[in-house]
Amino acid sequence: MKVRLKCTVNQEPVEVLADDYKTLLEVLREDLQLTGTKHGCELGECGACAVLVDGTPVLSCLVLAVESEGRRITTVEGLAADGRLHPLQKCFADLGAAQCGYCTPGILITAKALLDAEPNPSRARICEALSGNLCRCTGYLQIVEAVEAAAKAPR
Amino acid sequence: MMRLPGFRYRAPRTIGEAAAWLAENPANTMLLAGGTDLLPNMKRRQQTPSTVVALRGITSLSEIHNGDGLAIGSGVTLSHLIGDARVRQSYPGLWQAAAQVATPHLRNMGTVGGNLCLDTRCTYYDQNYEWRKSIDFCMKRDGKICWVATSSPKCLAVSSTDTAPMLQALGATVTLVSIRGERIVPVAELFANDGMRYLTRQPDEIVTSIRVPAATGWRSAYWKLRRRGAFDFPVAAAAVAARFDGARVVDLRIVLGAVSSRPLSADRAAALLTGQDLSDELIESAAVAAAGIAKPMDNTDFELVWRKKMVRSLVSHALHEIRGDDMRARRHQLARQELLIPASASAAR
Ligand SMILES: Cc1cc2nc3c(=O)[nH]c(=O)nc-3n(C[C@H](O)[C@H](O)[C@H](O)COP(=O)(O)OP(=O)(O)OC[C@H]3O[C@@H](n4cnc5c(N)ncnc54)[C@H](O)[C@@H]3O)c2cc1C
Ligand code: SF4
Ligand code: FES
Ligand code: FES
Numbered sequence: 001m002k003v004r005l006k007c008t009v010n011q012e013p014v015e016v017l018a019d020d021y022k023t024l025l026e027v028l029r030e031d032l033q034l035t036g037t038k039h040g041c042e043l044g045e046c047g048a049c050a051v052l053v054d055g056t057p058v059l060s061c062l063v064l065a066v067e068s069e070g071r072r073i074t075t076v077e078g079l080a081a082d083g084r085l086h087p088l089q090k091c092f093a094d095l096g097a098a099q100c101g102y103c104t105p106g107i108l109i110t111a112k113a114l115l116d117a118e119p120n121p122s123r124a125r126i127c128e129a130l131s132g133n134l135c136r137c138t139g140y141l142q143i144v145e146a147v148e149a150a151a152k153a154p155r
Numbered sequence: 156m157m158r159l160p161g162f163r164y165r166a167p168r169t170i171g172e173a174a175a176w177l178a179e180n181p182a183n184t185m186l187l188a189g190g191t192d193l194l195p196n197m198k199r200r201q202q203t204p205s206t207v208v209a210l211r212g213i214t215s216l217s218e219i220h221n222g223d224g225l226a227i228g229s230g231v232t233l234s235h236l237i238g239d240a241r242v243r244q245s246y247p248g249l250w251q252a253a254a255q256v257a258t259p260h261l262r263n264m265g266t267v268g269g270n271l272c273l274d275t276r277c278t279y280y281d282q283n284y285e286w287r288k289s290i291d292f293c294m295k296r297d298g299k300i301c302w303v304a305t306s307s308p309k310c311l312a313v314s315s316t317d318t319a320p321m322l323q324a325l326g327a328t329v330t331l332v333s334i335r336g337e338r339i340v341p342v343a344e345l346f347a348n349d350g351m352r353y354l355t356r357q358p359d360e361i362v363t364s365i366r367v368p369a370a371t372g373w374r375s376a377y378w379k380l381r382r383r384g385a386f387d388f389p390v391a392a393a394a395v396a397a398r399f400d401g402a403r404v405v406d407l408r409i410v411l412g413a414v415s416s417r418p419l420s421a422d423r424a425a426a427l428l429t430g431q432d433l434s435d436e437l438i439e440s441a442a443v444a445a446a447g448i449a450k451p452m453d454n455t456d457f458e459l460v461w462r463k464k465m466v467r468s469l470v471s472h473a474l475h476e477i478r479g480d481d482m483r484a485r486r487h488q489l490a491r492q493e494l495l496i497p498a499s500a501s502a503a504r
Contacts, residue, residue: 020161020164021158021159021161022158022159023159042156042157042198043157043199044191044195044261047260056234056263057259057260057263058263058264059191059260059261059264062190062191062195062264063190064187064190064194064209066166067211110259110260128494129259131258131386131492132257132258132259132261132386
């Protein structure tokens, strides 16, 4: 069965007709063509699918799309504003924090929520906040350094 | 790609409405809280309810109330729980258990009720449909025998919830509601030592709240063994709660996690310490006694003989911690995380 879903995605009101068994990840990628959010393990183990729902990082592969009714969703596509990269995006690019890039959207969105709540997190806090985001390429050091640099950048 | 199987979705607004939906067809209906256990299981076809009753719309379930202790709604997220200053100050063991569940994202979604009712786990069961089919299904789902112990008449899947052993050690109770009424049972009685029927909860019952008694005079600690420091299910755990009169233990409970199909109470080990001062020697004998009852099976990560040995260490660490020893270095060595999550910074939905 199809259900009509109304929510806000990256500050724009969205109305979509989607299969009722779909996850938020599937609706974002398949029905809204927002393919920035990545499809990894589908079981909650990797963090590639992380998005913000009402400002909180969650795993979109384990959220029923129907449960997103009326909610405010932020995906990696919503990070840049007025054609300008978010400081996190700029620092990730400048400091080599992305290699294959598959984990990057989930990490950017999770780090954004961290910096919104705690503008000056310690290194240990950054590691903790990102502990649910797997990266197979970088070894994490550049990622943590990029988040530290973004925290210091003027916003 | 693993899609969810089809299901009817119900989103009640009140507990009464939820109980009524559940009562229509309890055998084929499952409750959905945070979904971090149920949805992966549905994708892997381990659980395939025809109806899913979602609890998220029932706002009264996501509140924490003061009283004689704390009344924690079953829908309170783990992030909400560890962000609560009362939990952090008065029930450090519960805080430590909840803070080590899964990942920050999953704690933003997963609830206390869902954590208590978490499905038992096993290497032969937590696999996708094709994997399980290829070796032939086991009795927990679709098959007849147990691959861990082929002569076992029952499933030996492992209780893997982090908060249940701690809540049991703290003497918590749960409230269960159905259209037939309400009953309150000790957490210890919510569980059965059977990997398939691991809950005594009736199929039409909803866990609505968890009541933790007043913490006055009590200290608590939770120690967990897992493969990765970042996150992992427990493969052995020790929850300890004790009430002191000066240095003397007046009351003490030790509950082991992840070494049985239910949280396992180590009463004989606890009795060794009751009425005593916690000396190094007594702590060691209690740790040995506790490890003696642990029955880890070869169905989780790590070698089982080592897991059993580690139970002794975990119980010992927990007892040293409640005695007041500085265990920070040892905890960091085991958890490989600082557990810095600040109270209040973690938002909850
Ligand atoms: C990668 C990963 C790692 C994890 N690591 C851990 C870990 O380290 N430790 C740990 O303990 N857990 C872990 N989990 C499991 C899970 O995230 C948590 O246990 C979580 O608290 C489950 O809560 P939930 O609300 O998401 O449960 P749900 O998935 O919504 O429900 C779980 C079960 O409980 C039932 N249920 C839910 N609410 C109620 C209720 N009110 N009354 C009766 N029944 C109910 C459901 O029907 C279902 O059977 C992990 C999960 C993943 C995917
Ligand atoms: S313990 Fe045995 S029956 Fe239970 S899930 Fe594992 S293999 Fe299956
Ligand atoms: S795709 Fe959601 S956590 Fe891996
Ligand atoms: S950059 Fe490749 S997984 Fe992180």
